[in-house]
Amino acid sequence: MTHLIARASFVGCALLASMLFLTGCTSGSDGDKAAKESPSSAPSAPRTSAGPSEQKLTEQAQAVLAAIQGGEMVEAGAERVSDGIHTEPTLSTGKTYRLNLICFGSGSARLTVAPESKETPVPCDQSLIQQRLTADKPVRIDVNGTKGSSGMIAWQIDAI
Structure with missing residues (x-):
């Protein structure tokens, strides 16, 4: 008796798997069109805005900073606007620096x-x-995005 129940369960699972396989593979051109138009058939990947990617925004911002004629670079970086920038650069006392952001x-x-x-x-x-910095005292730089802001912030500190 146990053998018959196990066999019936196996047949049921095989039948269900076959039906699912056939359903997924037998849609015609009308089914393909409906699948493309149906929001429920969309992939489950998170949706992103139509704007440029963070990587592209970062590359563009860093390219602008690289084109600026300045002194010797001391520190630089790029962050999401939502994360902000929070740094305490090590600057030499008595020297002048320029922050480009x-x-x-x-x-x-x-x-x-x-x-x-x-x-x-x-x-x-x-x-x-651009902001001039002097290192008479320890310097802390904070950049915080406002509510609803998005994108990338690139920054660079140059000794001038």
Whole structure:
């Protein structure tokens, strides 16, 4: 009796698998069209916006910074606007530096350089922001995206 139940279960599973296989493989041209138009048949990968990828935005922003004639590069990087930039660069006392910052995307961010703590708006419209830094005291650079902003921020500190 146990042998018959096991065999019936196997036959049932095989029949179900065959039906699923045939259903997936026998759609005609009308079925293909419906599958392409049906939102339920879309792949389960996360949807992304129609805008450029983070990698492309980063490459564009870094290319702008690379084209700027400046001094010797001390520190540089690129971050998502949503992550922001938070760094305490090691700068030599008495030297002057220039911070170059650019945001590619949408919305804006806010730049704060301590110890001055003056807030500077950073539009994510590919505008270059430059700020002079002096290393009389330890410097902290924070860039925080505003609500709803997206894209990439690239930055570079040059000794001038």
